[in-house]
Structure formats: structure tokens, C-alpha cells
Amino acid sequence: MIKYAILGFGVVGGGLAQVMADQKDKLAAAAGRQMELGYILVRHDYPDSPWRDKLVRDFSLIENDPDVAVVAEVIGGVGAAYEYSRRAILAGKSVVSSNKELVAVHGAELAALAREHGVSYLFEGSVGGGIPLLRPLCRCLAANRIDQVYGILNGTTNYILTAMDAHGRSFADALKTAQSLGYAEADPTADVEGIDACRKTTILADLSFGQNVDPADIPTRGITQVEPADLELARALGYTVKLLGRAARTGEGICAFVEPHLVARDHILASVNGVMNACAIQGSAVGEVVLCGPGAGAHPTASAVAADIADAVRHMADPQVPDLGRPGGALLPADALCSRWYVRAQCGPEAVSAAFPGAEPVYGSTGECGFVTGAMYDRRQLEEKLAAVNGRAAYRVLA
Amino acid sequence: MIKYAILGFGVVGGGLAQVMADQKDKLAAAAGRQMELGYILVRHDYPDSPWRDKLVRDFSLIENDPDVAVVAEVIGGVGAAYEYSRRAILAGKSVVSSNKELVAVHGAELAALAREHGVSYLFEGSVGGGIPLLRPLCRCLAANRIDQVYGILNGTTNYILTAMDAHGRSFADALKTAQSLGYAEADPTADVEGIDACRKTTILADLSFGQNVDPADIPTRGITQVEPADLELARALGYTVKLLGRAARTGEGICAFVEPHLVARDHILASVNGVMNACAIQGSAVGEVVLCGPGAGAHPTASAVAADIADAVRHMADPQVPDLGRPGGALLPADALCSRWYVRAQCGPEAVSAAFPGAEPVYGSTGECGFVTGAMYDRRQLEEKLAAVNGRAAYRVLA
Numbered sequence: 187m188i189k190y191a192i193l194g195f196g197v198v199g200g201g202l203a204q205v206m207a208d209q210k211d212k213l214a215a216a217a218g219r220q221m222e223l224g225y226i227l228v229r230h231d232y233p234d235s236p237w238r239d240k241l242v243r244d245f246s247l248i249e250n251d252p253d254v255a256v257v258a259e260v261i262g263g264v265g266a267a268y269e270y271s272r273r274a275i276l277a278g279k280s281v282v283s284s285n286k287e288l289v290a291v292h293g294a295e296l297a298a299l300a301r302e303h304g305v306s307y308l309f310e311g312s313v314g315g316g317i318p319l320l321r322p323l324c325r326c327l328a329a330n331r332i333d334q335v336y337g338i339l340n341g342t343t344n345y346i347l348t349a350m351d352a353h354g355r356s357f358a359d360a361l362k363t364a365q366s367l368g369y370a371e372a373d374p375t376a377d378v379e380g381i382d383a384c385r386k387t388t389i390l391a392d393l394s395f396g397q398n399v400d401p402a403d404i405p406t407r408g409i410t411q412v413e414p415a416d417l418e419l420a421r422a423l424g425y426t427v428k429l430l431g432r433a434a435r436t437g438e439g440i441c442a443f444v445e446p447h448l449v450a451r452d453h454i455l456a457s458v459n460g461v462m463n464a465c466a467i468q469g470s471a472v473g474e475v476v477l478c479g480p481g482a483g484a485h486p487t488a489s490a491v492a493a494d495i496a497d498a499v500r501h502m503a504d505p506q507v508p509d510l511g512r513p514g515g516a517l518l519p520a521d522a523l524c525s526r527w528y529v530r531a532q533c534g535p536e537a538v539s540a541a542f543p544g545a546e547p548v549y550g551s552t553g554e555c556g557f558v559t560g561a562m563y564d565r566r567q568l569e570e571k572l573a574a575v576n577g578r579a580a581y582r583v584l585a
Numbered sequence: 586m587i588k589y590a591i592l593g594f595g596v597v598g599g600g601l602a603q604v605m606a607d608q609k610d611k612l613a614a615a616a617g618r619q620m621e622l623g624y625i626l627v628r629h630d631y632p633d634s635p636w637r638d639k640l641v642r643d644f645s646l647i648e649n650d651p652d653v654a655v656v657a658e659v660i661g662g663v664g665a666a667y668e669y670s671r672r673a674i675l676a677g678k679s680v681v682s683s684n685k686e687l688v689a690v691h692g693a694e695l696a697a698l699a700r701e702h703g704v705s706y707l708f709e710g711s712v713g714g715g716i717p718l719l720r721p722l723c724r725c726l727a728a729n730r731i732d733q734v735y736g737i738l739n740g741t742t743n744y745i746l747t748a749m750d751a752h753g754r755s756f757a758d759a760l761k762t763a764q765s766l767g768y769a770e771a772d773p774t775a776d777v778e779g780i781d782a783c784r785k786t787t788i789l790a791d792l793s794f795g796q797n798v799d800p801a802d803i804p805t806r807g808i809t810q811v812e813p814a815d816l817e818l819a820r821a822l823g824y825t826v827k828l829l830g831r832a833a834r835t836g837e838g839i840c841a842f843v844e845p846h847l848v849a850r851d852h853i854l855a856s857v858n859g860v861m862n863a864c865a866i867q868g869s870a871v872g873e874v875v876l877c878g879p880g881a882g883a884h885p886t887a888s889a890v891a892a893d894i895a896d897a898v899r900h901m902a903d904p905q906v907p908d909l910g911r912p913g914g915a916l917l918p919a920d921a922l923c924s925r926w927y928v929r930a931q932c933g934p935e936a937v938s939a940a941f942p943g944a945e946p947v948y949g950s951t952g953e954c955g956f957v958t959g960a961m962y963d964r965r966q967l968e969e970k971l972a973a974v975n976g977r978a979a980y981r982v983l984a
Binding site for chain 2: 201205206208209212213215216218310316317318321322324325326327328329330331452453454456457458459469470471472473474475476477478479480483485486488489490492493496497500501503504509
């Protein structure tokens with residue numbers, strides 16, 4: 187009997203043990219054989235857990251058990267998660283993970299190690315939670331040159347923006363509600379500053395363009411500066427505001443960034459509300475596909491990790507390691523992607539017309555106006571003009 | 586060198602040859618080895634085709650070439666396509682197909698034959714065109730009991746409904762435009778009567794519930810009866826009209842049907858316009874995911890078929906045959922699924938209130954009214970009440 191081990195017994199770890207038990211037979215059919223939970227690596231006692239006889243605190247028990255073929259790392263972070271992932275691969279075990287930070291930072295290294303040791307390294311749950319996303323990108327769209335990936339990759343910020351849009355609430359107020367509902371952490375920095383979305387954008391860029399990207403190189407703006415006035419003006423202009431991670435192939439190289447965007451109301455992404463995520467993929471043959479669903483949560487993420495476990499078991503003789511790309515040149519600056527821009531400004535319509543000929547401002551309840559510019563590559567050019575209109579905010583418009 | 590053959594040189598066949606050539610190296614990486622086009626089976630001469638030296642008219646050349654490992658059937662229909670698929674499998678070749686009619690009618694038989702002969706039988710392109718859909722359903726969501734699948738599965742009808750909604754046009758008028766743009770065939774019956782959507786719903790039901798469904802058993806209504814007044818009233822009520830194929834698991838069995846539905850304006854499916862398709866999948870662990878993209882067209886469909894070819898080559902030692910289910914009991918009647926209903930009627934508000942307490946009618950430019958009923962299981966009960974309000978049309982509301 188093939189065994190698997192779960193590292194970490196938090197929200198995702200508990201959900202994973204449950205999902206693996208609930209769908210044991212279906213997963214066995216996918217894996218081609220029955221699989222048994224061998225161990226759950228924990229740091230605390232859980233005397234009432236139904237899995238209490240599987241709980242261990244010593245990773246070496248897992249590392250040294252030859253029956254353990256797959257290790258599911260759902261600890262998070264780049265400390266113990268990194269060390270155990272390495273040791274598991276060195277011990278000849280496949281590793282599956284939902285840890286976006288680890289995959290974004292050390293994924294390429296772990297993938298190379300897995301290839302060297304003839305085991306699988308899979309991480310479907312690291313981007314988009316339960317949405318089938320990385321396998322479709324790498325396998326189903328294998329006949330495409332990928333030209334752009336972009337999406338709503340963080341549920342916390344999408345919940346906050348949705349609440350601000352629907353109820354005219356402030357960022358701080360919407361964040362408080364998100365925290366009280368468990369959609370945001372006590373320290374929400376990684377979410378609201380776009381860091382989580384940046385990690386996921388890194389992984390998407392790695393898989394799409396064959397160039398391994400350092401998340402530190404991706405210009406990242408979160409949503410803390412978005413004001414109710416922006417959502418009001420966006421609505422009057424026919425848009426809503428979404429935090430998007432984007433990565434695109436241009437003639438000169440790869441360009442990636444995380445920024446709030448204005449998204450037209452009739453675009454599919456404008457209907458992706460609350461904690462839902464969605465990712466669009468543009469390919470040379472397929473055109474554009476959009477994959478939507480729950481981007482986080484115990485059971486959705488477990489759904490992705492469990493499928494990876496089954497896939498790793500099925501492919502013991504043909505290990506699966508997605509290509510996270512070669513260490514590459516620098517990213518292009520975000521300016522490499524031409525955009526129209528939304529501007530919130532404090533000025534009269536004449537000033538808008540003078541600085542941005544053809545722009546049509548709408549005025550909101552704060553007395554400020556909002557308008558959309560023509561397409562421009564150069565953000566510096568935009569910023570010079572912002573002074574002339576007393577500009578307060580500027581966000582890209584999704585083409 | 587592994588060879589593949591393409592059966593049929595129509596829109597999809599030509600696109601497939603092109604996509605396989607364009608992305609030769611990427612597909613080789615996915616397949617684990619280089620693949621070479623061996624033959625294209627044709628019925629006419631194409632003296633100017635770049636592939637003219639690969640064109641053959643005699644299937645036995647393909648059947649008898651031991652280097653051909655995969656046959657891509659893109660002929661369509663259940664005549665020659667069925668015969669050649671069978672013969673290819675009997676000759677030990679994997680078969681991939683975008684032929685929804687063949688898969689819906691003979692898929693289970695061909696899958697059993699493929700299993701028996703140790704080859705793959707894949708048909709990602711048969712539902713949703715280029716959208717990664719069947720592989721996500723079967724592989725990525727393997728940790729889920731699937732509870733419902735529903736979607737916009739036909740681009741022609743979605744184009745027509747979108748044009749009727751945006752421009753207030755009649756069905757006949759919108760159909761004519763669709764035909765002039767190549768989105769509808771000269772004989773549009775299979776599309777507008779819902780037959781094409783029914784075949785795709787059959788395949789989704791087969792894969793989701795483990796019960797092989799006969800497409801003839803799925804109650805199917807197309808869009809020929811949808812009037813501009815329905816779209817006008819739907820809009821006033823906060824909805825749009827979409828043709829949906831649905832298949833659901835209930836406590837008593839499987840229920841499937843194809844019908845026009847009212848879809849709320851803020852639902853993702855309401856933003857899926859023109860020839861785009863989308864499919865929602867509800868799973869026990871993941872909740873709901875929605876996959877959107879181009880549901881037809883040469884290159885999108887070729888994208889799906891090409892990925893299947895690469896997958897079949899990669900898995901020569903571990904053939905891939907999705908489970909299309911066992912021949913099963915009868916489907917439940919469509920009434921097994923409880924719905925609210927939209928009704929278009931010719932009567933005053935008092936008559937509406939008397940027959941449907943609580944319903945709030947809106948009146949349109951034809952003098953007819955539209956309203957949404959409470960939830961009801963029994964369509965007969967609905968139909969009795971329709972007489973009392975002089976009902977002209979009734980469509981389900983997507984919950």
C-alpha cells in the first residue's frame with residue numbers, strides 16, 4: 187500500500203485529511219491504486235482528532251519510511267516547509283504543495299532537485315486555490331505560446347474591493363469586516379499590499395514564459411490607497427476596481443506587475459466578486475480562457491492538493507515536474523505594457539481637456555472628477571500631466 | 586519517431602495541422618518526445634496545401650502504418666468517424682477526437698475498446714472547444730463528488746441571444762447575421778434546437794456521475810421560441826437569457842436537460858457573451874468553479890485536440906481513458922430539479938397576484954408582463970397556473 191504524509195495540520199492540512207478520506211475511492215481510481223494516510227506532521231497535540239494515531243512531531247519518521255511515496259507540504263512559509271520539502275525529495279519522495287511563497291522563491295530549485303531524483307513536484311493549490319489553473323495552463327494549453335496571464339489572485343483584497351463597491355465603504359471599514367469573517371488575517375499586510383498576489387503572479391509568469399522570475403523584481407502595489415471615491419467614479423465611468431496580477435510577453439521580454447486596475451463592468455472579471463478568484467490566460471491558438479473559483483479556503487485548496495497527490499502516485503514511473511523556467515534576464519519595467527489610465531483629480535473640466543485632450547471627466551460626491559486617458563506607454567509622461575490636473579490617484583485600465 | 590495522423594481536413598483538421606506545426610517543440614516537451622505528422626485523411630484534392638505530401642484517401646495506409654501511434658479524428662458525425670475510430674483502436678492506436686456527436690453516442694463503447702486494447706481515447710475538444718474542461722473535471726477535481734455541471738455550451742445560440750439582448754433584434758434576424766459571419770451553419774437546426782448542447786451535456790453528465798447517458802433521453806429545448814420581449818422583460822427583472830445545458834445529481838438519481846434559462850446579471854455566466862462558452866462545475870470540496878473561453882473555431886478546438894495528442898503520446902505506457910460511466914438507469918424527469926420560473930404573460934397585475942402570490946410583474950413595450958415565480962418542482966402545477974395569466978412563455982431561473 188502506497189502511503190502519503192501531510193506536513194502541517196492547520197486549515198489546509200485538516201481539510202486535506204478530510205477530503206482524502208471523503209473521496210478515497212475516487213482518488214484511488216485517479217491514482218491507479220489505493221493510498222493510505224501515513225502521517226501528519228504537527229507541532230501541537232490534538233487528542234480529539236480522528237487522525238490522532240497518525241500525528242507525529244518528528245519529520246525523520248516520514249523521511250525514513252520507505253512506504254511514504256508522497257509528502258504534501260501545507261505548512262506555509264519558507265523555513266521548515268523548505269527544509270522538509272528538500273529532505274523529502276532527497277529521500278526519493280514526491281512533494282506536492284499549496285505554498286505560494288515557497289514555490290515563488292524556491293520552486294525552480296526544488297523542481298530541479300525533483301527532476302534529479304526522479305520524483306514529482308506539483309503545486310496546483312499554490313495559485314487560485316481550488317481553481318484548476320496550473321495543470322490547464324501547462325498541460326491543456328500545451329499547444330499555445332502563452333502571451334499573457336492576468337487575474338484576481340487574492341480573495342482578501344477582492345472581498346474588500348467588492349464591499350467598497352457595493353456599499354460605498356472605506357478600505358479600513360471593509361478590512362475590519364473581512365477580518366471578523368476570517369477572510370483577512372490579524373496582520374493583513376501580505377494580502378492588502380499585494381505581496382500574496384505577487385507570489386502567485388511570479389508562479390504564473392514562471393510557468394507561462396519559461397523564465398524564472400524573482401518575486402522581488404515584480405513591481406507591486408496593493409489596495410490600501412484605493413478610496414471609496416475611486417469606486418464611485420469607476421462605476422460612473424462603466425468600470426469596477428480589481429487588484430490584478432499580470433504577466434505579459436512583449437517583443438522585448440517579460441513584463442509583470444501587481445496593481446489595482448479598472449475593469450469594464452461587462453468583462454467577466456468584473457463579475458468575480460467577494461473571495462472568488464479568476465485567472466485569464468491568453469494563448470496563441472486558444473485566444474483567451476478565464477478560469478474562476480474559490481481562491482482559498484480549507485476544502486477548495488485541499489481539492490487541488492489531493493488531486494496532486496493522486497497525480498504524483500499515478501506517475502511514479504513518469505515524474506511530473508512543471509517547468510518553472512530558467513534563471514533569466516531582468517524583467518522589463520511595467521511601462522513596457524501600454525495602457526489607458528484612470529485618473530482621479532481635483533480640477534475643472536477645462537484643466538482635464540487641456541492636459542488630456544478627449545478625456546471626458548465625470549464628477550462624484552467628493553467634488554473630485556474621474557476620467558480615462560488614451561493609451562500611453564510612459565508612466566512618467568502620465569505623472570507630469572497629473573500635476574496639471576491636481577491628480578490624486580491613477581490606475582491602469584484593463585484593455 | 587512517433588507519428589500521428591489527422592482524419593478530416595475541414596476547419597478543425599486544417600487548424601490542427603497548423604497548431605501542431607507552430608508549437609512543435611512545446612508539444613514535444615509535453616509529449617516527452619518529438620512527434621511527426623504522418624498522414625491527413627482527405628476526401629478531396631488540395632494541390633496547394635503545405636501538407637499536400639501527407640494527404641491520403643485510403644484509411645488503411647494509416648491503419649497499417651506501425652509508426653502511427655495516435656489518430657486525431659476531426660471528421661464529425663457517426664459514420665466514417667465511428668468506423669475509423671474503431672479500426673484505429675483495434676490496430677493499437679490511441680484515438681483523440683473533437684466529435685461530440687460520436688462521443689455522446691458511442692463514446693462509452695469506444696472507451697471500453699480502448700481500455701481493452703491498451704490505448705488512450707481522449708476528447709477534450711468535444712465539449713467547450715478550446716476551454717480546458719474535461720481534464721480539469723476528471724483530473725484536477727478528482728477529489729470531489731461532482732454535484733452539478735451546467736453551462737453555455739453552444740456558441741451559435743449564445744451569439745444569437747447576445748445580439749437579441751444588446752440590440753432588441755428578433756431571433757430570425759440575429760440568426761441571419763450569425764450565418765453571414767460564419768457563426769451559424771446554413772442549416773442551423775442542430776445549434777438552435779439545442780441538439781449540439783444536448784450532446785455536450787451528455788458527455789459532461791457521463792464524466793461527472795459515472796452513469797452513461799443516452800442523449801436521446803435528455804429533454805432538450807432550443808432558443809427558437811425566445812422572443813425579443815423575453816430579453817426586454819428579463820433585463821427589467823435583472824436577468825439575461827442563456828441557453829444552458831445542465832446535469833445534476835439528486836438524492837434519487839441523475840437529472841439532465843437543455844433549456845433557455847434566466848441568468849442574473851451579476852452571475853459570471855451573464856458576462857459570457859457572443860460565441861464564448863462557459864461551464865460551471867459544482868464539487869463537494871471545491872464548491873463551484875467556472876471555466877470560460879472560445880467554445881468552437883479552428884484554432885481553439887485544435888488547441889484542445891493537439892494537447893490530447895501530446896498526452897496520448899506521453900502516456901503510451903499508461904493509457905488515458907476518461908470514465909464515461911456504466912450504462913445506467915433512466916434519467917429523472919427534469920422536474921426533479923426545483924426551480925423558480927420566469928413567466929411572460931398577457932394579463933393585469935391582479936391576475937398575476939392571484940395565480941402567483943408575491944410575484945411582481947414588470948410590463949414591457951409589447952404590453953405583456955414578465956415575473957419570477959417562487960420555487961416549484963412540478964412543471965404541471967406551473968402549466969395549470971399559466972392558463973390563468975394567459976402565459977406565453979416560461980423559462981427556468983438559474984438559482
